[in-house]
Amino acid sequence: MSLAGAVTPGMLTPTGDLDLRKIGQARNTLMNVKLSQVSDSVEGQTVVDPKGYLTDLQSMIPTYGGDINDIKKARLLLKSVRETNPNHPPAWIASARLEEVTGKVQTARNLIMKGCEVNPKSEDLWLEAARLQPPDTARAVIAQAVRHIPTSVRIWIKAADLELETKAKRRVYRKALEHIPNSVRLWKAAVELEDPEDARILLSRAVECCPTSVDLWLALARLETYENARKVLNKARENIPTDRQIWTTAAKLEEANGNNHMVDKIIDRAISSLTANGVEINREHWFKEAIEAEKSGSVHCCQVRGDVFSYLQGHHHITLYKSERLLISIAMHIHAQPSHHTLASFPPSMNAERSCRGVNPLEKVRQLAPGITLKRAFKLGCPAGSSWRGPDQLSNCLMCGASGGGTLPGLPDEVHLAGGLEASCPVEARVVTKRVLIRAIIGQGVEEEDRKHTWMEDAEACASQGAHECARAIYAHALATFPSKKSIWLRAAYFEKTHGTRESLETLLQRAVAHCPKSEVLWLMGAKSKWMAGDVPAARGILSLAFQANPNSEEIWLAAVKLESENSEYERARRLLAKARASAPTPRVMMKSSKLEWALNNLDQSLKLLDEAIKVFPEFPKVWLMKGQIEEHMGLLEQAYETYMMGMKQCPSSVPLWRLLSLLEEKRGMLTKARSVLEKGRLRNPKCPELWLEAVRVELRAGLRDIANNQMAKALQECPSSGILWAEAIFLEPRPQRKTKSVDALKKCEHDPHVLLAVSKLFWCERKITKCREWFNRTVKIEPDLGDAWAFFYKFELLNGPEELQEEVKKRCVTAEPHHGEHWCRVSKDIRNWRFTTEQILALVAKDLPIPV
Numbered sequence: 001m002s003l004a005g006a007v008t009p010g011m012l013t014p015t016g017d018l019d020l021r022k023i024g025q026a027r028n029t030l031m032n033v034k035l036s037q038v039s040d041s042v043e044g045q046t047v048v049d050p051k052g053y054l055t056d057l058q059s060m061i062p063t064y065g066g067d068i069n070d071i072k073k074a075r076l077l078l079k080s081v082r083e084t085n086p087n088h089p090p091a092w093i094a095s096a097r098l099e100e101v102t103g104k105v106q107t108a109r110n111l112i113m114k115g116c117e118v119n120p121k122s123e124d125l126w127l128e129a130a131r132l133q134p135p136d137t138a139r140a141v142i143a144q145a146v147r148h149i150p151t152s153v154r155i156w157i158k159a160a161d162l163e164l165e166t167k168a169k170r171r172v173y174r175k176a177l178e179h180i181p182n183s184v185r186l187w188k189a190a191v192e193l194e195d196p197e198d199a200r201i202l203l204s205r206a207v208e209c210c211p212t213s214v215d216l217w218l219a220l221a222r223l224e225t226y227e228n229a230r231k232v233l234n235k236a237r238e239n240i241p242t243d244r245q246i247w248t249t250a251a252k253l254e255e256a257n258g259n260n261h262m263v264d265k266i267i268d269r270a271i272s273s274l275t276a277n278g279v280e281i282n283r284e285h286w287f288k289e290a291i292e293a294e295k296s297g298s299v300h301c302c303q304v305r306g307d308v309f310s311y312l313q314g315h316h317h318i319t320l321y322k323s324e325r326l327l328i329s330i331a332m333h334i335h336a337q338p339s340h341h342t343l344a345s346f347p348p349s350m351n352a353e354r355s356c357r358g359v360n361p362l363e364k365v366r367q368l369a370p371g372i373t374l375k376r377a378f379k380l381g382c383p384a385g386s387s388w389r390g391p392d393q394l395s396n397c398l399m400c401g402a403s404g405g406g407t408l409p410g411l412p413d414e415v416h417l418a419g420g421l422e423a424s425c426p427v428e429a430r431v432v433t434k435r436v437l438i439r440a441i442i443g444q445g446v447e448e449e450d451r452k453h454t455w456m457e458d459a460e461a462c463a464s465q466g467a468h469e470c471a472r473a474i475y476a477h478a479l480a481t482f483p484s485k486k487s488i489w490l491r492a493a494y495f496e497k498t499h500g501t502r503e504s505l506e507t508l509l510q511r512a513v514a515h516c517p518k519s520e521v522l523w524l525m526g527a528k529s530k531w532m533a534g535d536v537p538a539a540r541g542i543l544s545l546a547f548q549a550n551p552n553s554e555e556i557w558l559a560a561v562k563l564e565s566e567n568s569e570y571e572r573a574r575r576l577l578a579k580a581r582a583s584a585p586t587p588r589v590m591m592k593s594s595k596l597e598w599a600l601n602n603l604d605q606s607l608k609l610l611d612e613a614i615k616v617f618p619e620f621p622k623v624w625l626m627k628g629q630i631e632e633h634m635g636l637l638e639q640a641y642e643t644y645m646m647g648m649k650q651c652p653s654s655v656p657l658w659r660l661l662s663l664l665e666e667k668r669g670m671l672t673k674a675r676s677v678l679e680k681g682r683l684r685n686p687k688c689p690e691l692w693l694e695a696v697r698v699e700l701r702a703g704l705r706d707i708a709n710n711q712m713a714k715a716l717q718e719c720p721s722s723g724i725l726w727a728e729a730i731f732l733e734p735r736p737q738r739k740t741k742s743v744d745a746l747k748k749c750e751h752d753p754h755v756l757l758a759v760s761k762l763f764w765c766e767r768k769i770t771k772c773r774e775w776f777n778r779t780v781k782i783e784p785d786l787g788d789a790w791a792f793f794y795k796f797e798l799l800n801g802p803e804e805l806q807e808e809v810k811k812r813c814v815t816a817e818p819h820h821g822e823h824w825c826r827v828s829k830d831i832r833n834w835r836f837t838t839e840q841i842l843a844l845v846a847k848d849l850p851i852p853v
Contacts, residue, residue, distance in 0.1 A: 074098055082115075089115065089122040096128060108132055116141075120148040123155050130158055138162055150179045153186055166193055181209040187216060196223055207232075211239040218249055226257050241277045244270060248289045251436065267440045286441035287458065291467040293437065438473040452482060456491060468499045479511075486519045493525055505529055517549040524559050536567055552584040558592055565596060566835065587613065587620040594626060599834045603630055621647060621654035628660060633831075640664060652684045659694050666698060674698055689715065689722035696728060708732065723752030730758045731852075738762055753783035757792060761852040769800050784816035787824025791845040798846065814838045823849060 078098060081091040092115025099108035112129045119125055126145035130138040142159045149155055156176035160169045173190035180186060187206040191199045203220035210216055217236035221229040233250045240246060247270030254262040275281065446454050455478045462471040475492040482488055489512040496505040509526040516522060523546030530539040543560045550556055557580040564573040577593040590613035597606035607630060613623040624647025631640035644661040651657060658681030665674040678695045682688060692715035699708035712732055715725050726745035733741045742762055745755045756779040763772035776793040783789065790813040797806045817838055818824060827833055827845045836844070 071098070071102055086118050089119050089125045092119070092125060093128050096132065100132065105132065113141075116144070123149055123152040126152075126155060127158055130162070135162060153180060153183045156180070156186060157189060160189065169193055177209075184210050184213045184216065187213075191219065199223060207235075207239075214240055214243045214245055218245065221249060221253070226253070229253055237273075241273060242279045244274060244279070244285065244289065247273075248293065248437065252293060263436045267436045271440055281441065281444045283441055283444050283446075283458075286437060286444075287462070287470070290437040290441075290470045290473075291462060291465055294467045294469050438470055439477055442474060442477050452478065452485065452488065456488070459491070459495070463495060463499065468495075471495060471499075483515045486516045486522070489516055489519070489522060493522065497525075502529055502533060513546075513549070520546065520550055520553055520555045523549070524555060527559060527563070531563060531566075536563065539563055554580075554584055554586050554588060557584060557589060561592060561596070565599075570596070570600060585616065587617040587623065590617065591620075591622050591626065594623075595831075595834075598626070598630060598831055603634060606630060618650045621651040621657055624651065624654075625656055625660065628664075632664065637664065637668060641668075655681070655685060655688055655690050658685070658691060662694060662698065666701070671698070671702055687719055689719045689725050692719060692722075693724055693728055696732075705732075721749050723749045723754035726752070727754040727758035730755075730762065735765075738765075751782055753779050753786045753789060756782060757786070757789050760789075760796075761792065764796060765852045772796060773801070773805075780812070780816070785818050786821050787818035787828070787841070787845065788821030790816065790818055791821070791823055791842060791849055794842055795846040795849050795851075799851070810839060810842060813842050 075095075075098065078091060078095040081088065082095060085091065092112060096108040096112040096115070099105070099111060109129070109132050112125065112132055115125050116122070116129050123145070126141065126149070130141045130145070133141055139159075139162050142155060142162060145152070145155045146159060153176075156172065156179075160172040160176075163169045163172060170190070170193050173186060173193070176186050177183070177190060184206075187202070187210060191202050191206070194202055200220065200223040203216060203223065206216045207213070207220055214236070217232060217240070221232045221236070224232055230250070230253065233246055233253065236243075236246045237250075247266060251263045251266045251270075254260070254266060271281065442455065442458070443451070455474055459471045459474040459478070462468075462474060472495070475488070475495060478488050479485075479492060489508075493505060493508055493512060496508050506526060506529050509522055509529070512522045513519070513526065523542060527539045527542040527546070530536075530542060540560075540563065543556060543563065546556045547553065547560070557576065561573045561576050561580070564570070564576060573596060577589065577596065580589045581593060590609060594606045594609040594613065597603075597609060607627065610623050610627045610630070613620070614627070617623060624643060628640045628643040628647065631637075631643060641661070641664060644657055644664065647654070647657050648661065658677060662674045662677040662681075665671075665677055675695070675698060678691055678698065681691045682695075685691060692711070696708050696711045696715065699705070699711060709732060712725070712729050715722075716729060719725055723745075726741075726749060730738055730741045730745060739762070742755075742759050746759065749755050756775060760772055760775035760779055763775055773796070776789070776796060779786070779789045780793060790809070794806070794809045794813065797809050814837075819828070823845050824841065827848075828836070828841050833841065833844070
């Protein structure tokens with residue numbers, strides 16, 4: 001071995017100058033190479049994403065952030081498990097996932113494949129191996145898995161998922177079904193990839209291989225014609241006598257095809273058969289079926305566009321439709337034009353909306369019955385008894401049917417369409433199945449004494465889920481069982497008022513008063529419904545009948561008075577009140593008599609009536625209140641003071657009297673006396689938040705904010721759960737402290753509408769529009785009777801929301817008919833506004849409300 005040069009002294013080593021220029025050039029060359037790797041073909045355009053650069057770098061780092069020593073320990077432990085028990089698949093899977101999480105994907109793949117070699121019958125290992133591999137390799141892995149475990153459903157489904165084309169997926173599923181013909185999951189997956197005709201053929205084979213699968217039987221029934229669907233469901237019942245869905249589907253099938261009389265029989269047989277086969281009749285499950293029946297299509301209407309013409313395309317079915325009425329129905333639904341007087345005169349061109357897969361329905365009509373006129377069409381398609389008044393009448397007939405208010409021109413009952421369950425066109429909408437289901441199941445498992453309570457809960461549950469027909473059926477059954485129960489009639493009436501029509505409400509109320517003639521509220525609801533519809537004579541008639549059933553009823557007297565006064569029949573109202581005072585002189589009758597005279601500006605007569613009322617009913621606080629207010633209105637402050645003082649002696653627990661006296665003293669400039677009045681009132685009425693609130697506001701109006709804060713602290717100490725005090729306290733704080741105060745308020749009175757309203761206004765101050773709207777909605781939902789909440793909500797939308805939301809809030813407020821709230825009552829109880837509607841009061845209150853600051 002030559003060692004020449006190995007020990008050459010350093011002084012003898014060749015030397016040269018260090019060329020810094022070449023070092024710089026080399027560095028630049030290296031930089032250019034690196035830049036060229038990330039540069040685009042377009043000169044000067046970089047493909048480096050500056051925003052995602054650090055993210056890309058981060059993705060190159062293993063995601064595991066634990067201690068490296070822990071990883072080493074885990075590797076050793078898992079290695080020990082693999083060596084000790086190599087036939088334990090979870091050990092191989094855990095080892096592979098450990099390597100994957102530490103960024104060593106290839107090591108993970110190698111480990112899992114080794115595990116598959118050792119345990120070729122473990123489907124979990126093969127599926128994990130396919131997950132770790134890239135798609136192309138995964139297909140090869142799954143192919144090996146199929147060879148080792150040809151009966152694994154999960155592996156076949158994974159194999160289909162890895163295919164990109166539908167045709168290839170179908171091929172995989174067909175191969176899978178050869179190996180596992182009894183797998184319901186595979187049949188379902190295969191059917192989902194087929195068109196309806198192939199799916200029907202596939203399902204026919206599926207139910208032979210899996211005769212106990214309800215889903216497969218029902219899917220086949222939905223794809224069959226009416227007659228075949230009946231046969232399919234009968235076979236399904238034979239194979240699965242313990243499933244209720246088959247029975248309910250059969251009921252829906254009969255209803256969809258107009259055989260309503262069969263629905264009762266089917267449901268009755270279902271209950272009997274299931275009970276005989278030891279099936280527990282679970283009310284919740286059956287109610288769910290009824291709700292689903294309503295939501296999924298037991299209420300039918302003609303859907304000619306989508307279903308009839310797709311079926312007409314099959315030439316071998318055309319002969320089924322050579323029915324004059326059927327053709328007219330089709331033509332009218334697809335291309336009803338009031339300007340055309342014969343069907344043959346319709347234009348041959350039809351736009352996309354009026355055609356279905358290229359089939360021109362009117363061409364079929366021309367071929368089979370070209371001379372049929374619209375008058376003939378009207379007679380065939382529109383309701384019996386309708387009179388022909390020209391082409392417009394046909395249009396009206398169609399509009400009536402399309403809106404749900406009448407009968408649609410329907411198909412002949414004897415004609416059944418393809419897709420017996422889905423494509424039926426009954427003459428009128430039907431709601432039979434759900435009603436029969438309700439009737440059959442409603443009494444199951446309910447004790448006799450619990451029936452009323454349970455049924456009312458069932459009805460409310462159905463209504464809350466939008467199943468109004470189910471709720472209506474429950475109410476009908478409950479009323480048939482308990483016809484004299486006023487509470488059930490009331491609930492049913494409120495339900496119809498909310499979810500039904502005026503006609504359905506009035507029909508129900510007519511039956512209600514026949515069974516419960518002593519129930520004043522039912523009579524009053526009927527009268528109000530007629531009055532709101534503008535039928536004043538009918539409302540009078542109802543009240544007259546109500547009075548015959550309930551003589552000397554205060555509520556009916558006052559309702560009749562209100563009806564007459566609201567319709568400017570003041571003399572009739574006066575006569576009614578005079579009769580009421582003579583026959584039933586109650587405090588309210590006396591008060592309403594005085595109020596009518598006050599509203600008509602007959603103040604002397606009003607005071608005279610109040611004096612009479614005070615003599616008879618001195619302990620009724622409202623007569624003292626009204627007398628004092630009228631005297632204030634007339635400028636007689638001293639007399640008003642005397643009235644309030646006398647009223648407080650008679651009614652010391654009346655908080656409004658104490659408040660009005662305090663306000664009167666404040667108006668007269670006697671602030672100290674006003675404070676004294678409120679203090680006395682609090683002594684007589686301890687823990688009264690209204691009097692404490694008034695005491696705080698007296699100081700605020702006087703400009704004494706510190707004293708107001710002290711009073712508020714005392715008030716909250718005495719009334720810690722008062723919503724009106726906490727709502728006021730929030731806005732007494734400086735702006736930075738309001739949020740903290742609102743949190744305290746919500747802790748003390750979480751569901752108080754006044755606190756929720758204050759929080760809504762707080763968000764309004766901070767211009768958090770979405771949050772504010774959300775809290776306003778929460779407030780009016782918790783307490784729809786709080787007029788102040790509606791007024792603030794409406795003003796907020798007027799300033800910040802679109803016109804649609806403004807109208808929505810107004811409409812909701814009118815429906816709620818609020819009566820309470822400080823700002824609301826100030827306007828609604830002002831005698832000048834005595835005939836204002838809810839909508840007018842809302843607008844007036846919102847106009848005068850201050851914007852929160």
